[in-house]
Structure formats: structure tokens, C-alpha cells
Amino acid sequence: MDRMPAWADAVLVPLISLLLAAILSALVILAIGESPVEAFRLMVEGALMRSAGWGYTLYYATNFIFTGLAVAVAFHARLFNIGGEGQAMLGALGVALVCLYIPWPHWSLALLAASASAALFGALWALIPAYLQATRGSHIVITTIMFNFIAAALLNYLLVNVMKPAGMMEPATATFPQAVHLPTFQDMFSTAATPLFRGSPANVTFFVALLACLFVWALIWRTRLGYEIRAQGHSETAARYAGIRPVRIVVIAMLISGALAGLMGINSTMGEAERLILNSTEGAGFIGIAVALMGRNHPLGVLLAAILFGFLYQGGAELALWTNIPRELIVVIQALVILFTGALDNMVRMPLERAFLAARRRRTRRAEPAE
Amino acid sequence: MTLMKSLSGAAAALALTAGAALAEPALIYDLGGKFDKSFNEAAFNGAQRWAEETGGEFRDIELQSEAQREQALRRFAEAGLNPVVTTGFSMATPIANVAPDYPDTKFVTIDGYVDPEEHPNVLSILFSEHEGSFLVGMLAAMASETGTVGFVGGMDIPLIRKFACGYAQGVKAVDADAEIIANMTGTTPAAWNDPVKGSELAKAQISQGADVIFAAAGGTGIGVLQTAADEGIYSIGVDSNQNYLHPGSVLSSMLKRVDVAVYDAMSAGADLETGVQVLGLAEEGVGYALDEHNAELISDEMQAQVEEAKSRIIDGEITVTDYTAEDSCPALTF
Numbered sequence: 001m002d003r004m005p006a007w008a009d010a011v012l013v014p015l016i017s018l019l020l021a022a023i024l025s026a027l028v029i030l031a032i033g034e035s036p037v038e039a040f041r042l043m044v045e046g047a048l049m050r051s052a053g054w055g056y057t058l059y060y061a062t063n064f065i066f067t068g069l070a071v072a073v074a075f076h077a078r079l080f081n082i083g084g085e086g087q088a089m090l091g092a093l094g095v096a097l098v099c100l101y102i103p104w105p106h107w108s109l110a111l112l113a114a115s116a117s118a119a120l121f122g123a124l125w126a127l128i129p130a131y132l133q134a135t136r137g138s139h140i141v142i143t144t145i146m147f148n149f150i151a152a153a154l155l156n157y158l159l160v161n162v163m164k165p166a167g168m169m170e171p172a173t174a175t176f177p178q179a180v181h182l183p184t185f186q187d188m189f190s191t192a193a194t195p196l197f198r199g200s201p202a203n204v205t206f207f208v209a210l211l212a213c214l215f216v217w218a219l220i221w222r223t224r225l226g227y228e229i230r231a232q233g234h235s236e237t238a239a240r241y242a243g244i245r246p247v248r249i250v251v252i253a254m255l256i257s258g259a260l261a262g263l264m265g266i267n268s269t270m271g272e273a274e275r276l277i278l279n280s281t282e283g284a285g286f287i288g289i290a291v292a293l294m295g296r297n298h299p300l301g302v303l304l305a306a307i308l309f310g311f312l313y314q315g316g317a318e319l320a321l322w323t324n325i326p327r328e329l330i331v332v333i334q335a336l337v338i339l340f341t342g343a344l345d346n347m348v349r350m351p352l353e354r355a356f357l358a359a360r361r362r363r364t365r366r367a368e369p370a371e
Numbered sequence: 372m373t374l375m376k377s378l379s380g381a382a383a384a385l386a387l388t389a390g391a392a393l394a395e396p397a398l399i400y401d402l403g404g405k406f407d408k409s410f411n412e413a414a415f416n417g418a419q420r421w422a423e424e425t426g427g428e429f430r431d432i433e434l435q436s437e438a439q440r441e442q443a444l445r446r447f448a449e450a451g452l453n454p455v456v457t458t459g460f461s462m463a464t465p466i467a468n469v470a471p472d473y474p475d476t477k478f479v480t481i482d483g484y485v486d487p488e489e490h491p492n493v494l495s496i497l498f499s500e501h502e503g504s505f506l507v508g509m510l511a512a513m514a515s516e517t518g519t520v521g522f523v524g525g526m527d528i529p530l531i532r533k534f535a536c537g538y539a540q541g542v543k544a545v546d547a548d549a550e551i552i553a554n555m556t557g558t559t560p561a562a563w564n565d566p567v568k569g570s571e572l573a574k575a576q577i578s579q580g581a582d583v584i585f586a587a588a589g590g591t592g593i594g595v596l597q598t599a600a601d602e603g604i605y606s607i608g609v610d611s612n613q614n615y616l617h618p619g620s621v622l623s624s625m626l627k628r629v630d631v632a633v634y635d636a637m638s639a640g641a642d643l644e645t646g647v648q649v650l651g652l653a654e655e656g657v658g659y660a661l662d663e664h665n666a667e668l669i670s671d672e673m674q675a676q677v678e679e680a681k682s683r684i685i686d687g688e689i690t691v692t693d694y695t696a697e698d699s700c701p702a703l704t705f
Binding site for chain 1: 402404405430432433434435436437438439441442443445446447460461463464469472482483484526527528529530558559560695696698
């Protein structure tokens with residue numbers, strides 16, 4: 001077998017990539033005359049050493065888990081869904097409609113209904129590109145990204161002309177009623193003596209995201225549908241030969257993907273803003289692509305990668321708050337991580353693979369007695 | 372890092388002398404970013420002027436995400452910074468959420484409205500953009516030879532409709548038969564910084580006969596002004612004085628003195644008076660720019676007419692409809 005061990009593939013490669021990204025980021029920070037050590041300390045302290053910091057890290061991570069899973073599921077069927085942004089926007093719209101126009105007695109019921117509505121709206125937004133790809137061969141990358149713009153235009157129209165309360169300046173809906181307020185980590189884990197997660201937006205949706213991870217794992221590796229999705233992804237001709245209908249699989253995989261992206265709406269719209277705003281997704285749909293790439297399309301990997309990106313977002317906020325490192329450079333640091341873990345993956349993987357194989361050959365040679 | 376140290380030093384000192392007016396002010400820019408050549412940059416300029424004149428220091432942050440709005444407010448308030456000045460209407464709701472937790476900190480929202488009864492430690496500063504736009508609308512109608520003028524907005528949001536509506540009313544006040552072509556650049560925040568599309572919209576409006584175009588579109592306006600200069604027609608800038616960009620082509624600029632508002636808030640420091648401030652023509656909060664770059668374009672007669680309208684608006688003889696108050700506009704349909 002000429003492959004490196006699984007642990008090296010799953011752990012060592014991302015770790016080395018991260019290290020390289022960190023070194024390059026340190027050089028960038030050094031170049032603008034700030035101290036990289038101090039910057040790193042600020043990021044870690046701000047994101048991981050305070051419970052409120054964790055509250056933000058996990059809030060961002062929740063968004064990225066949903067969009068990362070969405071990309072991962074589609075990718076198993078070899079579909080590149082870059083419409084997570086638009087699907088999440090529509091999901092948020094679904095959440096807002098449920099929360100605003102139905103009087104809920106308790107948040108738990110509202111959460112269930114909002115989840116269903118968010119998933120439905122997200123899935124429907126993915127349906128047309130999926131159908132076009134499956135039956136007409138219109139490339140899913142083109143159609144999903146075009147649907148992102150349509151979603152933005154639709155949301156803008158609705159918020160400015162229909163859903164905005166009269167006389168309000170901001171294009172946003174009214175605040176949701178108090179009854180649909182989701183318990184935040186602060187509500188759940190704080191006691192009177194020790195306030196935890198103060199003011200941070202992490203909420204019960206994080207556990208929904210964990211459930212979604214479990215669901216995706218079971219779906220892909222433990223069900224017949226998951227097997228069919230993977231078979232389709234590996235080879236469409238072979239899948240068709242085995243009696244799998246590609247049209248059906250493409251549409252179903254995209255519906256699930258869209259539903260997962262749509263679920264992000266419950267975190268950002270119901271959990272954080274508690275009203276629908278124009279910019280509710282703020283790029284999480286695209287970060288999901290990086291998260292899925294880094295997480296190797298496995299739910300556990302997606303979870304870990306999402307937390308890493310949550311850390312980068314929250315740490316970046318701390319840098320912006322307390323240093324003079326400009327916002328653009330914080331984006332550069334985040335981009336370096338994406339570049340190294342996603343795009344330049346092979347740069348680390350191939351030398352590492354060669355090193356492992358060489359080591360193995362040496363071992364086997366030593367094990368065999370000299371002729 | 373020295374700033375960081377001096378900051379923690381200041382915070383510690385503040386903790387010791389609890390409540391003493393030692394605090395530094397803070398400034399939070401909206402998502403457009405600090406150097407947008409327009410709205411946020413005007414806020415930065417005001418803060419910078421305050422820092423230079425008083426030798427004081429201020430902290431600032433460029434937001435990257437929606438969730439950071441409340442976070443930045445809380446962290447600055449916890450660090451003892453006072454007052455915390457914010458730009459953009461999107462800060463109103465986060466401030467209303469945060470303000471009750473920090474009763475000793477003064478919050479300022481520029482363009483946002485927070486109920487002063489419920490939140491006694493918040494100052495809402497609003498500008499009467501429709502009044503300033505009315506005046507440049509009059510200038511546009513007087514300068515136009517074709518009887519057709521244009522408007523290029525950034526994102527299609529109520530605030531920009533407020534600009535467009537005031538402008539259209541000004542145009543109609545001079546020439547009731549004038550035609551107004553209004554276009555918005557887009558529906559995503561990218562519309563604030565898309566000079567290429569701004570240029571295309573300007574070209575499209577020129578081909579329909581427009582010979583004066585008012586751009587209220589942030590960075591997108593740079594493209595509108597450039598195209599107007601290239602095609603030999605007039606343009607009107609926004610927020611900051613943009614007359615110098617293309618002397619002889621930029622007819623005037625609709626001024627919105629965000630810099631003055633920030634400067635005043637920081638000068639007042641912790642003793643800032645809260646409530647609601649509406650800065651219109653009377654308060655010199657909005658206006659039209661007249662300087663050496665456009666002196667030849669604005670004739671004495673034009674200036675006299677606009678000045679007369681200005682004083683009549685201040686006296687209440689002319690009322691300019693505010694789009695955001697009614698969600699509709701008498702002179703323009705969207």
C-alpha cells in the first residue's frame with residue numbers, strides 16, 4: 001500500500017498547513033511593525049481564555065458548521081455548491097416569517113418550526129440549480145452563484161418595500177417577540193455567582209449544529225442514500241450501471257445541502273440578531289467551502305475546522321479592537337489559513353507522503369535480511 | 372502595542388479613580404470601512420481633528436461582522452472608553468440593547484435613532500439629508516440644458532431614497548417639467564464600492580439625455596464623477612466636499628458634516644448631552660459646497676436662488692418631504 005497512514009493525512013497535514021500559515025501571518029504582522037507574539041496572545045486570550053470569547057467563537061463556528069456541512073454533502077456527490085450564501089439568506093427569511101407572523105407559546109416549539117422553515121426555504125432555493133444541473137447539465141457552480149445574487153436582490157426588495165416597519169431607517173424587520181428568544185449560553189450556563197458567556201451570542205443552535213453533524217455522518221456512511229450519493233460522486237457511469245438514477249441523486253443531495261445551509265438562519269437571525277437584517281449571512285456561505293475543504297468533507301473535520309474559523313473570526317475581532325492592525329490585514333491572515341489548508345493542500349501533502357513512503361521502504365528493507 | 376499598553380494603563384487608572392473624566396473616546400466605523408472616501412472617512416477626519424487639536428487619543432475599530440456590533444460596544448464600554456461614537460444606522464438596535472448595561476457610558480449613534488426616553492445615555496444624531504439634496508437638486512435643474520437630470524444611488528435602502536427624494540423635489544421646484552432618471556447601483560453592500568458600475572449607470576443616463584448627475588453612492592460615486600468629467604457633463608458629489616476631484620465638472624457637493632458631529636461629540640467627552648439632535652440646514656449639518664473649484668459653474672443668480680430657498684426652508688416656508696418619514700416621495704417613484 002503506497003499511502004501514508006490515516007492519522008497523518010487527517011491530523012498532520014492540516015497541522016503543518018496551519019503552522020505555515022501562522023509563520024507567514026507572523027511575517028506579515030512583523031512587516032507592519034506590530035509584534036506577532038503579542039498579536040497571537042491577544043487572539044488566544046480574547047477568543048479562548050474568556051467564556052465570552054468562547055461565546056463568540058462558538059457562535060461563528062455554528063454558522064460555519066451548517067454551511068460547511070452543506071458544502072460537504074454536495075461534494076460527496078461531486079457537486080460544488082457555492083450557493084450556500086443565498087440558501088442561508090432564504091433560510092433566514094424562512095425563520096423570520098415563522099417568528100414574526102405566528103404567535104409562539106414557547107421558544108422550543110418556535111425553534112422546531114423555524115428549523116423546518118429554514119431548511120425548507122434553503123432546500124427550495126437549491127432546487128432550481130439542482131434540477132437544471134441534473135436534467136440540462138447547466139453547471140451547478142454558475143447557477144448557484146447566480147442564485148446568490150437573486151437571493152440578495154429578493155431579500156433587499158422584501159426588506160425595503162414589504163417587511164420593514166414604517167418609518168424605520170434600517171432595512172430590517174421588527175424585532176421578534178420575546179417568546180421566541182432562544183436561550184443563549186449565558187442564559188443556560190450562568191449562575192448568579194459566576195456569570196458566564198456574558199453578552200455573547202452563542203446559543204442553543206450550537207447543539208442543533210452538533211445534531212446536524214451527527215445526521216450528516218449517519219446519512220453519508222450509514223444509509224443507502226448516502227451510499228448512492230458517494231457512488232454518484234465517485235463515478236456517475238458506474239453508479240448508473242449499478243441502477244442509481246443520477247437525476248434523483250443530484251437533486252436530493254442538493255436539497256439536503258440547501259437545507260443545511262438554510263439552517264444557518266436560525267443561528268444568525270433567531271439566535272443573534274432576533275430580527276431579519278440584510279447582511280445576516282455575511283459571507284458564511286463562502287467560508288463554508290473552506291471549512292469543508294479543510295475538514296475533508298467529514299462532519300468531525302467540519303466541526304473542528306468550523307471552530308478554528310470561529311477562533312480566527314473572534315481573534316480577528318480582538319485584534320481589531322485593541323491593536324492598530326488594519327482590518328484588511330486581519331482578512332489577509334484569515335485568507336492565508338484558507339490558502340494553505342485548502343488550495344495549497346498538496347504542497348504539504350506530497351512531500352509528506354514521499355517522506356512517509358521512504359521511511360516505510362527503509363523499514364521493510366531493514367526487516368528483510370540482506371541477500 | 373504602545374497604544375495597547377497606554378490603553379490598559381488608562382483603564383487601570385480609570386478603575387482606580389472610578390468615574391473621573393479621564394476617559395478616551397472611541398469610534399466605531401460601520402462595515403464600509405474607515406477609508407471609504409465618504410461617510411466613515413468623514414467621521415475619522417473629525418476624530419483626527421479632535422486628536423490633533425487636543426492632543427488626546429482615541430480608539431477605533433472597523434467592524435467586520437454583524438455580531439461585532441454589540442461586541443465592540445461592550446468591550447469599549449467595559450474598557451472605560453467614553454463616549455463611544457458610532458456611524459451608520461445599523462448601530463441603533465445594538466446600542467439600544469447594550470446601553471442599559473453601561474449607564475455611565477455615553478453612546479452616540481450617527482444616522483441611527485434610539486428612543487431617548489428609554490435610553491438616557493444615548494445621543495442620536497440625524498441629518499436632514501433631504502434638505503441638502505433639495506438645494507443641489509435646484510442647482511442641477513438650473514445648470515441642466517436638456518431638462519433631464521440623473522441620480523445614481525448606492526444600495527437601494529431608505530436612506531438613499533431620502534437623498535433621491537429631496538433631490539427630485541429640488542429639481543421640480545425649479546423646473547416642474549424636468550425629467551429625473553434615478554438608478555440604484557445594486558442590492559448588496561458591494562454597491563457602495565463599485566465605480567465601474569457607477570460609470571456604466573452614468574453613461575446610460577447620459578445617453579437618455581441627462582446632463583447633470585448626482586451620485587449618492589459612496590465609493591461608486593467616484594466612477595460617476597469620472598464619467599461625467601470624461602463626457603463633459605456636470606456631476607454632484609456627496610457627504611464630503613468632492614468638488615476638487617474634477618474641477619469644472621463637479622457642479623457642487625451635498626455636504627453632510629459627519630466630521631463636525633464626531634468632533635463635537637468627542638470635544639464634549641463624558642459630559643456629552645444626550646437626546647436627539649437633528650442637523651439640518653439651520654445647524655449647518657447639511658449644505659452645498661462652494662469653493663474655488665466650482666466658483667465658475669455657479670453663477671451669482673443661481674447662488675441667490677439657492678440661498679433664498681435655503682432661508683425659506685429654515686423658516687419653514689418650504690417643507691421638503693422626508694422619504695423615511697412617509698415611505699413615499701411626491702416627486703419620484705421608486
